[in-house]
Amino acid sequence: MSNLLIRNCDVLNVTIDSRAFILRDHDILIGGNRIEGVQPTGMADPSHFAQVIDGTGLLAMPGFINTHAHVPMVIFRGLAEDVSIEKWFNDYMWPLESNLQPEDVYWGMLLGLAEMIKAGVTSVADHYFFMDEAAKAVEKAGTRALLGWAIFGNNGLEMVERTGQFVKDWQGAASGRIRTIMAPHSPYLCDDDYLRANVKMARSLGVGIHIHASEEMGQTRASLDKRGQTPIQVLQQVGILDLPTIIAHGCGVLPDDMPLLAKSQAGFCHAPKTYLKLAMGYAPVVDFRKHGIPVGLASDGAVSNNTLDLWESMRLMALGQKQTQQSPEVMTIPEALHIATRDSARVYGHPDELGNLDPGSLADVILVNLKGLHHQPLHSVTASLVYNALSSDVQTVICDGQIIMRDRQLLTLDEGEIVAQVRANMERLAQRVPNKRIQVYNP
Amino acid sequence: MSNLLIRNCDVLNVTIDSRAFILRDHDILIGGNRIEGVQPTGMADPSHFAQVIDGTGLLAMPGFINTHAHVPMVIFRGLAEDVSIEKWFNDYMWPLESNLQPEDVYWGMLLGLAEMIKAGVTSVADHYFFMDEAAKAVEKAGTRALLGWAIFGNNGLEMVERTGQFVKDWQGAASGRIRTIMAPHSPYLCDDDYLRANVKMARSLGVGIHIHASEEMGQTRASLDKRGQTPIQVLQQVGILDLPTIIAHGCGVLPDDMPLLAKSQAGFCHAPKTYLKLAMGYAPVVDFRKHGIPVGLASDGAVSNNTLDLWESMRLMALGQKQTQQSPEVMTIPEALHIATRDSARVYGHPDELGNLDPGSLADVILVNLKGLHHQPLHSVTASLVYNALSSDVQTVICDGQIIMRDRQLLTLDEGEIVAQVRANMERLAQRVPNKRIQVYNP
Numbered sequence: 001m002s003n004l005l006i007r008n009c010d011v012l013n014v015t016i017d018s019r020a021f022i023l024r025d026h027d028i029l030i031g032g033n034r035i036e037g038v039q040p041t042g043m044a045d046p047s048h049f050a051q052v053i054d055g056t057g058l059l060a061m062p063g064f065i066n067t068h069a070h071v072p073m074v075i076f077r078g079l080a081e082d083v084s085i086e087k088w089f090n091d092y093m094w095p096l097e098s099n100l101q102p103e104d105v106y107w108g109m110l111l112g113l114a115e116m117i118k119a120g121v122t123s124v125a126d127h128y129f130f131m132d133e134a135a136k137a138v139e140k141a142g143t144r145a146l147l148g149w150a151i152f153g154n155n156g157l158e159m160v161e162r163t164g165q166f167v168k169d170w171q172g173a174a175s176g177r178i179r180t181i182m183a184p185h186s187p188y189l190c191d192d193d194y195l196r197a198n199v200k201m202a203r204s205l206g207v208g209i210h211i212h213a214s215e216e217m218g219q220t221r222a223s224l225d226k227r228g229q230t231p232i233q234v235l236q237q238v239g240i241l242d243l244p245t246i247i248a249h250g251c252g253v254l255p256d257d258m259p260l261l262a263k264s265q266a267g268f269c270h271a272p273k274t275y276l277k278l279a280m281g282y283a284p285v286v287d288f289r290k291h292g293i294p295v296g297l298a299s300d301g302a303v304s305n306n307t308l309d310l311w312e313s314m315r316l317m318a319l320g321q322k323q324t325q326q327s328p329e330v331m332t333i334p335e336a337l338h339i340a341t342r343d344s345a346r347v348y349g350h351p352d353e354l355g356n357l358d359p360g361s362l363a364d365v366i367l368v369n370l371k372g373l374h375h376q377p378l379h380s381v382t383a384s385l386v387y388n389a390l391s392s393d394v395q396t397v398i399c400d401g402q403i404i405m406r407d408r409q410l411l412t413l414d415e416g417e418i419v420a421q422v423r424a425n426m427e428r429l430a431q432r433v434p435n436k437r438i439q440v441y442n443p
Numbered sequence: 444m445s446n447l448l449i450r451n452c453d454v455l456n457v458t459i460d461s462r463a464f465i466l467r468d469h470d471i472l473i474g475g476n477r478i479e480g481v482q483p484t485g486m487a488d489p490s491h492f493a494q495v496i497d498g499t500g501l502l503a504m505p506g507f508i509n510t511h512a513h514v515p516m517v518i519f520r521g522l523a524e525d526v527s528i529e530k531w532f533n534d535y536m537w538p539l540e541s542n543l544q545p546e547d548v549y550w551g552m553l554l555g556l557a558e559m560i561k562a563g564v565t566s567v568a569d570h571y572f573f574m575d576e577a578a579k580a581v582e583k584a585g586t587r588a589l590l591g592w593a594i595f596g597n598n599g600l601e602m603v604e605r606t607g608q609f610v611k612d613w614q615g616a617a618s619g620r621i622r623t624i625m626a627p628h629s630p631y632l633c634d635d636d637y638l639r640a641n642v643k644m645a646r647s648l649g650v651g652i653h654i655h656a657s658e659e660m661g662q663t664r665a666s667l668d669k670r671g672q673t674p675i676q677v678l679q680q681v682g683i684l685d686l687p688t689i690i691a692h693g694c695g696v697l698p699d700d701m702p703l704l705a706k707s708q709a710g711f712c713h714a715p716k717t718y719l720k721l722a723m724g725y726a727p728v729v730d731f732r733k734h735g736i737p738v739g740l741a742s743d744g745a746v747s748n749n750t751l752d753l754w755e756s757m758r759l760m761a762l763g764q765k766q767t768q769q770s771p772e773v774m775t776i777p778e779a780l781h782i783a784t785r786d787s788a789r790v791y792g793h794p795d796e797l798g799n800l801d802p803g804s805l806a807d808v809i810l811v812n813l814k815g816l817h818h819q820p821l822h823s824v825t826a827s828l829v830y831n832a833l834s835s836d837v838q839t840v841i842c843d844g845q846i847i848m849r850d851r852q853l854l855t856l857d858e859g860e861i862v863a864q865v866r867a868n869m870e871r872l873a874q875r876v877p878n879k880r881i882q883v884y885n886p
């Protein structure tokens with residue numbers, strides 16, 4: 001058990017009731033994979049620690065938690081631009097994904113994890129295919145992940161079994177950094193019986209569900225037209241809302257859905273860049289929070305979101321909520337930081353141990369350099385974190401007590417090798433035959 | 444006259460009809476302060492040039508043009524967060540600006556120019572106070588600026604004379620890098636006679652007008668209530684629309700205003716982060732363009748926009764237009780790049796010589812490093828520029844034929860000195876006495 005001291009940094013403290021303040025000139029003491037304490041500099045003797053990081057002039061905060069992504073999709077980044085949602089799925093994404101081979105998921109996952117580490121993201125709830133490969137990549141990267149193998153109704157019940165087996169095989173792997181979850185795609189691509197089979201499997205394994213639902217208002221309208229129920233009502237009816245659930249994306253949630261959600265174990269992930277880019281409207285984040293429904297930051301996949309940058313998600317979340325609520329006074333800086341930290345951890349299913357730097361929590365810490373000119377003069381550290389910080393300001397990243405990036409150098413992954421491996425397959429990956437697609441989008 | 448060769452870069456070419464493509468492996472030849480040619484690598488002999496920059500693996504594009512800012516306001520950055528527009532002006536900004544001394548403008552301007560150079564911005568249309576100081580800062584920084592000394596009706600006609608004198612004193616200074624303009628604040632803080640006095644002065648000096656109008660719909664409604672005219676109709680009536688004019692911000696422009704604007708010499712600057720943050724609605728950029736009205740990117744001041752980052756302005760412009768038009772197919776990547784380059788130059792008043800890398804144009808060139816993991820794999824350079832690039836990806840900046848940043852090191856300015864000078868006055872600058880304000884906002 002190596003001990004680590006982060007010395008003389010400023011520490012972001014976000015309280016459970018959404019206040020945010022900065023502890024100046026503090027040390028963070030890490031024992032094994034947990035935070036042992038946060039205390040004023042000068043009390044701890046550096047010679048008692050196996051490793052010491054000088055945090056002078058740096059801001060420490062919990063690692064970001066990406067509550068919904070399709071990380072390996074980075075390999076298709078930039079290939080589906082300026083198109084409608086229907087074309088995005090039917091003419092681009094699902095034909096492109098017919099090119100997918102297991103090793104693409106491995107290298108794509110590594111590339112996306114590397115991008116995220118450099119942006120200060122230490123955990124990701126990922127929803128994709130060939131997830132054994134994704135798990136191997138997480139194991140190597142040293143990050144944390146909640147992995148779900150995405151399945152569609154027409155994959156048949158054998159894929160419920162297969163992905164249930166994946167859940168069993170990888171639950172708690174990588175010294176507990178990897179957790180697993182069932183991941184039926186959506187109510188529009190899984191019928192009720194198929195969703196119920198997933199619920200049954202999840203219950204038997206003691207895990208939750210990660211699913212798309214009410215992504216935008218068109219889906220909600222289609223569901224109401226076809227069956228007289230909102231997608232959220234469907235989730236309730238099949239038993240999903242009785243399990244810990246991550247719902248993507250909720251831009252189509254109606255006011256009537258709120259009470260159902262409020263008494264459920266569900267939380268929403270929020271990927272506002274994708275919503276703006278695909279003109280999906282805004283998710284009612286302010287209303288979710290009024291109802292006590294947790295909301296976490298997310299990047300979605302890089303084919304809609306282009307990057308896996310949660311600084312940008314945090315900023316666009318705050319800006320978008322002010323705009324849609326027509327008030328600059330809502331979604332304040334402390335609230336945005338609460339969503340980025342404690343509330344994201346709640347959606348991710350680790351409400352006590354992640355998203356904070358409290359003693360006893362898991363030691364996922366990032367050190368951010370706020371000395372860049374875009375932060376100067378630094379009248380307000382918290383304002384700068386929400387509205388000024390760039391992913392390139394992240395200096396050092398610690399996950400599970402281990403330093404995985406130091407002074408912007410990745411310590412667990414080889415950037416050059418990963419990029420070369422992905423580039424070698426670019427031509428094959430970019431091929432697109434519109435009538436060769438893995439699914440059809442017609443909610 | 445030094446000659447400069449940028450060797451073996453990729454070059455962004457945006458056409459006047461909004462197409463965008465990449466010239467691979469080209470050289471850019473610069474003679475004096477102008478582009479001499481862009482040609483495939485191998486034709487030019489590097490030994491014939493006084494300076495050679497290796498552009499291998501870098502993307503060259505025109506320097507960004509910030510068409511509306513209050514650059515020295517960086518000194519107040521982070522001091523007015525999560526408040527309504529009324530409070531922003533009356534309780535924060537205008538009390539804070541009562542602290543302003545000429546030397547604050549000098550150091551604030553230097554700090555903002557340094558931030559912008561590091562983000563690839565080579566020109567700025569700035570609208571602020573004590574503009575002699577701003578001009579000295581531009582002279583030193585080596586960038587380009589269009590400077591207007593902001594005045595209010597209650598400053599009296601002597602300030603029209605004084606700022607007219609500023610226009611004369613600095614027109615064409617710094618070897619032509621500095622141009623000047625009249626800058627009455629807005630129709631809500633200047634009565635018609637005052638605006639007419641500005642028009643008369645501008646005409647006599649052969650310059651245009653830089654003004655705020657129809658910033659958001661509340662101002663338009665107030666103007667209609669008070670006098671039965673939109674702010675744009677007011678501008679037309681007093682003669683402003685007959686001059687080259689930059690209008691900030693236009694979120695309150697009505698469809699009926701469009702024909703007036705279409706036959707004017709006016710263009711709009713667009714600072715979408717500020718509009719989202721202050722819940723001002725969206726400016727009708729797509730409609731402006733349909734009517735042939737130019738739109739340029741802008742940052743506004745850092746107290747609303749937090750940074751002076753035009754990559755972010757470009758991205759939020761595209762995302763916001765898709766959202767408000769409810770179509771992911773509008774404001775395509777080439778259109779966004781057209782606004783960021785040629786159309787910004789048109790608003791700035793240099794339609795032929797800036798915003799492009801055509802032979803004969805002024806040599807304002809930035810080199811962007813797209814090797815970061817957030818760009819990989821680089822299926823689409825143009826998509827990456829609009830949706831992935833960070834200001835920290837800007838590697839080297841050339842303005843007026845001179846290298847002013849090389850490999851992220853500023854060559855004309857001393858970062859440490861500037862930050863120290865601004866920080867030394869932070870306490871004084873942050874003082875705020877609400878009834879000590881320079882104006883009252885009550886449109």
